[in-house]
Amino acid sequence: MPNIREIAKRAGVGIATVSRYINDTGYVSDDAKQKIQKEIDNLNYTPNALARAIFTKESKIIGLMIPNISNPFFNQITTIIEKYSEKMGYTLFLCNTEDNKEKEAKYLEVLKSYRVEGIIALRSQCKEEYLNIQIPVVSFENHILPSIPIVASDNYNGGRMAFEHLYEKGCRNILHIKGPKAFEATERRCKGFLDGAKEKNIKVDIVEFESDFHVEMLEQNLSGIKSIEDYDGIFVFNDIAAAVVMKFLKERGIVIPNQIQIIGFDNSFIGELLHPSLTTINQPIKELGTLAVKLLIKLINKEEVDIKEYLIETELIQRETTAHRQLG
Missing domain, CATH: 1.10.260.40 (lambda repressor-like DNA-binding domains)
Known part of the structure; x- marks a missing residue:
């Protein structure tokens, strides 16, 4: 050579x-x-890129911790981050952590050895592992350390928005299928949804899913719900899980939205492909991904950045899984 x-x-x-x-x-x-x-x-x-990075102290590489590359939302935001990083002269080093703390910690050591200039951690499951790493970090959704800025959608208000929409559409016997407790974003969606219901004196039943994108596990969770046909409205913590719920209901002869109305969260591309198409809460993926890269590059360049949580507004996208019904 x-x-x-x-x-x-x-x-x-x-x-x-x-x-x-x-x-x-x-x-x-x-x-x-x-x-x-x-x-x-x-x-x-x-x-030799690594040798050059050691010599110049500039690798022009950004490490991206992604929790589940199979999830359409994270697939889409990764594309946004990659395109904007490339535009700014950086290459991505992609790490699929599968929401596994040990796997994320190992990837962190790999990124350090490759002298990456910064890290964007999507839904990180680690905290103390990021202490004293001497590499700029921006977090998406989950809090890591007080010294690390966070980019996220306004998940709390998104959850309230979901309840208000189902309520306006006549739903009174409501189920919320929430995500795992380790996901801060879905916890906030749940809190917003329940606070909205409390204001209207509506009792909401809650079922917690163990995963966000393992179809067999999601179907097992659904099988444990008794008399799901008795509900008239369901809020599901993300779109891919909502798609599994729709499949489950259809297999049991339940007509959507005539018998049960459904709303998801994310506005990933899968929502428009479903039949009926999925009503959802939009996360502005382009704005979220671009902001994360912009903040990270500022940190890399040692520019001043407010260390805080940057919340981006969500938006209701109404499609065919919710429709007006007259109360009896």
Whole structure:
């Protein structure tokens, strides 16, 4: 494998000159540049990115901790983050943690060894692991440390919005299918939904799912719900789980929205593909992903950033799984 020593010998220049040219860290004459580039092309040489990062202290790599790449919402926000990072001159190092604390901790060590310049942690399950890592971090949804800024949708008001919509559509016997307790976002959605119900003196039954995107596990959770057909409205903590709920109801001959109205959360692309199409609460994915990258790059550049929670407004997207019904 060719190296800078061989390039320097063939080009008739010093190793330090080749290093300055490759890393753009100092003056190199035009004549030397042409000779070096000619030998780089002849040898089909590719610089060692890790060695360059150590030398220049700039890897131009951002680590992205993603909890579940199969979940359409996280799939979409990853695409947004990747595109904006590329636009700003950075490459992504993708780590699929599967909401597993141990796996996330191992990836954190890998990212440190690769000298990434910053980390965006989506729904992190770790806290103390991020102490003293000397790498800028931005969190999405879950709190990590007081020193780390957070980007999130306004999940609490999104939950209130979901209740108000079902109530306006005539639902009075309501079920909320909530996400795992480790997910701060779905806990806030649940709190907002229940606070809205309390104001209207409506009792809401709650069932907690153990996962957000393992279909077999979701179906097992649903099988444990007694008399699900007695409900007239269901709020599901995210769209992919709502799709599983719809499938479960259809297999039992329950007509949506005539018998049960359903609302999800995220506004991932799957909602429009379902039949009937899914009413949901929109998370502004483009704004969320772009803001996370912008904050991280500011931290990388040692610019001033307010260390706080950046909440982005949610929005109701009404489709076919909710429809007006007259109360009897």
